[in-house]
Amino acid sequence: MNSITMQCKVEVLRIFRNPYFVFWSLLMPIVFYFIFTNIVNTNVPDVELWQAHYLMSMTAFSVMGSAIMTFGIRMVQERTQGWSSFMKITPLPTWAYFTAKMFGQTVMHLFSVILIFVAGYLINGVSLTFTQWFFSGLWILVASLPFLAIGTLVGAMGKVETASGVSNILYLALAILGGMWFPIYIFPTFLQNLAEWLPSYHFGSGAWEIIRGNSPSLKSVLVLGGYLIGFMAISALVRRKQESM
Amino acid sequence: MSKAVAEVHQVTRKFGKTTAVNNVSFTIEKGSTVAILGPNGAGKTTIVSMMLGLIEPTEGYIHLFNKNPKHISVREKIGAMLQDVSVVDKLKVHEVIALFRSYYPSPLSMAELIALTGLEKKDLNKWADKLSGGQKRRVGFALALTGNPDLVFFDEPTVGLDITARRLFWEKVNALKAKGKTIIFTTHYLQEADDVAERIILFNRGEIIADGHPNAIKQQLAIRNVSFQSDDTEKAIQQLQSLPVVSRCYQKDERIYAVTEDTDAVLAALFKLDLNARNIAIEQGRLEEVFEYLTKQNEEALKNEQHYNAM
Structure with a gap:
């Protein structure tokens, strides 16, 4: 048991020592939040709602990024540098290694959520009920699972360069098309229709509903669940193919 | 157990x-x-x-x-x-x-x-x-x-x-x-x-x-060789290689080496062929040599394979 605790501790330590994490997952979303709720005049009718809405967008944006990028690229790195094979000859079971990675990732997501929520409170005095804070945070943690599954797919790629290139494009495309940077109602109709099928839109949408006092829609849950199962299946297939080589 | x-x-x-x-x-x-x-x-x-x-x-x-x-x-x-x-x-x-x-x-x-x-x-x-x-x-x-x-x-x-x-x-x-x-x-x-x-x-x-x-x-891998110097290296290698007792023949650092199990027969042939052999020596083959030979063979095989793959 000692080894798993230690492994978890080390994973968390490694994530927080990574400057890319601090920049992409914490600084970027907070700066974006500041710009689009204070500097750029968005002419929204309900300023307070917009401030809370965009806070959810940026938190989801941050967590989605670390799920796809940090997790996936890390896996590629550890494999290409021979570290993953080296771990296989230690008595630490593979599931423990994987669990520790997931744990590290969750701690990191939780940390991002808390920090960005606090930033929203400090920057714009966003005020939500305790239930809304709690459930929107919880939603963002749990509904990030499909993106972790995308991360494992990225992690199956051969080179760090490919993995980081692909995941960057995927990440930004999902964020923009899913309405995390700008609400989708300003999009042309066909893009709005597309967003309805993207996991990123439903990821944000759940939190947007919660701060409006609603529950995430059933469609959001189904779409995200579908993507999760789909990506896990593809990932398992890819892994089996790679192992049989 | x-x-x-x-x-x-x-x-x-x-x-x-x-x-x-x-x-x-x-x-x-x-x-x-x-x-x-x-x-x-x-x-x-x-x-x-x-x-x-x-x-x-x-x-x-x-x-x-x-x-x-x-x-x-x-x-x-x-x-x-x-x-x-x-x-x-x-x-x-x-x-x-x-x-x-x-x-x-x-x-x-x-x-x-x-x-x-x-x-x-x-x-x-x-x-x-x-x-x-x-x-x-x-x-x-x-x-x-x-x-x-x-x-x-x-x-x-x-x-x-x-x-x-x-x-x-x-x-x-x-x-x-x-x-x-x-x-x-x-x-x-x-x-x-x-x-x-x-x-x-x-x-x-x-x-x-x-x-x-x-x-x-x-x-186990001991092989013996006869080595010498000659003015006409090519001719010497060619002629020695055609002998059944010589398993292989090569040149290294100005010397010609004939690998064999029967050094006496090689010596006899050497004089009979009149190859102007000088500084003749008989050596007990060393593991290094066997190893070097293997390494070289392997490199050549790899090269051939690469050549083949490139075609």
């Missing part, structure tokens, strides 16, 4: 159409130091990776401590230093070692590891991925020994190390031998195998071509 620490039974490993290891069998006794020697591409790393359970044999089986190498109880008793492994980033050396100590039931203490591996105290606070080649190797060595293993694998442990570092490394390995550890290492330096191991398993093109004590191997 046999006393064998490792048992390799009729193991074959194919990668696509290439056969990296071909029907190989051997057992390794407890407490022995075994060198798996062979030129590059002989299948050394493949056999070690299979023994460690990192890749599966296509045919045959491998047991360590009478169990599948992937068994947790086996992993607790083995340690390894692999080729081209960089330590994870964002961790300090002492943190990586502490992490590894947590994996094993009875790990060595930090002080013991420092004494055993020559790891320096000042390196402990450095980032593990930012070390020099030699420092990295010492950390790798320490990680291999952290669990106080009974069986230790070193895959090409001295490649890229300077002479001093190499000597130090083997000194430490000798100390491990004295502690009764079973040691298996791969190398393509014959000298290392000869100096350190009490048994050499000589690999070539995926097969074992000799297995035994270094001296026994030398005798």
Whole structure:
């Protein structure tokens, strides 16, 4: 048991020592939040709602990024540098290694959520009920699972360069098309229709509903669940193919 | 239950159409130091990776401590230093070692590891991925020994190390031998195998071509040669090669070497052919020579293969 605790501790330590994490997952979303709720005049009718809405967008944006990028690229790195094979000859079971990675990732997501929520409170005095804070945070943690599954797919790629290139494009495309940077109602109709099928839109949408006092829609849950199962299946297939080589 | 620490039974490993290891069998006794020697591409790393359970044999089986190498109880008793492994980033050396100590039931203490591996105290606070080649190797060595293993694998442990570092490394390995550890290492330096191991398993093109004590191997592979100098090298080589007693003939450093089992017959022919041979010498072939020959053959084969693939 000692080894798993230690492994978890080390994973968390490694994530927080990574400057890319601090920049992409914490600084970027907070700066974006500041710009689009204070500097750029968005002419929204309900300023307070917009401030809370965009806070959810940026938190989801941050967590989605670390799920796809940090997790996936890390896996590629550890494999290409021979570290993953080296771990296989230690008595630490593979599931423990994987669990520790997931744990590290969750701690990191939780940390991002808390920090960005606090930033929203400090920057714009966003005020939500305790239930809304709690459930929107919880939603963002749990509904990030499909993106972790995308991360494992990225992690199956051969080179760090490919993995980081692909995941960057995927990440930004999902964020923009899913309405995390700008609400989708300003999009042309066909893009709005597309967003309805993207996991990123439903990821944000759940939190947007919660701060409006609603529950995430059933469609959001189904779409995200579908993507999760789909990506896990593809990932398992890819892994089996790679192992049989 | 046999006393064998490792048992390799009729193991074959194919990668696509290439056969990296071909029907190989051997057992390794407890407490022995075994060198798996062979030129590059002989299948050394493949056999070690299979023994460690990192890749599966296509045919045959491998047991360590009478169990599948992937068994947790086996992993607790083995340690390894692999080729081209960089330590994870964002961790300090002492943190990586502490992490590894947590994996094993009875790990060595930090002080013991420092004494055993020559790891320096000042390196402990450095980032593990930012070390020099030699420092990295010492950390790798320490990680291999952290669990106080009974069986230790070193895959090409001295490649890229300077002479001093190499000597130090083997000194430490000798100390491990004295502690009764079973040691298996791969190398393509014959000298290392000869100096350190009490048994050499000589690999070539995926097969074992000799297995035994270094001296026994030398005798087994002993081939003799007649060497001389001549003004017309080409003619001499051509004529000697056509003799049935000469297995091969080559030129090296101004001298012509005729490899044979019957040096007397070659000498007789040498005079009869009137090749103006000077400075004639008869030598007992050395293991180095056999090894060099194998290495060269292998390189040529590889070159041909590459040529073939490029077409």
